[in-house]
Amino acid sequence: MDQSRMGGKWISQTALPARSRGCRRGTLILELVLVLPIVLIGLLAAVQFGKYSANMQELALAARIGGLAASRTAGISNVPGDPVPTNVVDAINQHLASVGICGATVVLEHNLSGGPVLLVSPTSASVSVGVISSPPPDRYVRVIVIVPQAAVMPDILRACGLHLVLPGHITAFSNVQHYAL
Numbered sequence: 001m002d003q004s005r006m007g008g009k010w011i012s013q014t015a016l017p018a019r020s021r022g023c024r025r026g027t028l029i030l031e032l033v034l035v036l037p038i039v040l041i042g043l044l045a046a047v048q049f050g051k052y053s054a055n056m057q058e059l060a061l062a063a064r065i066g067g068l069a070a071s072r073t074a075g076i077s078n079v080p081g082d083p084v085p086t087n088v089v090d091a092i093n094q095h096l097a098s099v100g101i102c103g104a105t106v107v108l109e110h111n112l113s114g115g116p117v118l119l120v121s122p123t124s125a126s127v128s129v130g131v132i133s134s135p136p137p138d139r140y141v142r143v144i145v146i147v148p149q150a151a152v153m154p155d156i157l158r159a160c161g162l163h164l165v166l167p168g169h170i171t172a173f174s175n176v177q178h179y180a181l
Contacts, residue, residue, distance in 0.1 A: 048156040055152040066092040066143035067175035078113040084121040107144040139179040146172040
């Protein structure tokens with residue numbers, strides 16, 4: 001028998017009236033019903049933002065991989081609007097595909113012919129790239145990787161009525177490298 005000491009007397013917990021035990025059980029169920037959704041939403045938010053953070057790091061790494069590939073590519077076109085060299089696009093898409101991100105647009109900016117030139121892949125993509133940062137003084141290549149926000153952020157909280165992935169929004173990362181050739 002389970003007993004406890006209270007006020008100098010030993011009281012059996014089974015001696016509590018049945019009504020008191022039932023109220024306590026109802027309170028526990030009510031607390032569970034009220035707190036469990038909040039805990040689950042917090043858990044789903046942690047998973048969603050953790051995956052988003054990991055995908056952002058992978059996107060930044062893809063831009064760096066593309067920048068390195070572009071800095072070592074000979075014969076980059078000087079005609080604005082031409083496609084980005086395939087080795088650069090393939091390097092970026094291969095890395096992004098390994099983490100489950102697809103549908104990237106790649107923009108390559110360079111000053112190999114004097115002034116800045118923008119190359120875009122796929123060429124059908126409409127991209128307006130403003131000044132991200134001032135370019136370095138030497139010959140450079142800048143690779144910008146652009147993906148839809150929905151490809152980077154999972155929409156886990158949608159089941160709870162929270163829509164954090166906005167349609168039409170994009171996420172972009174750039175990387176500048178000194179042209180090595």
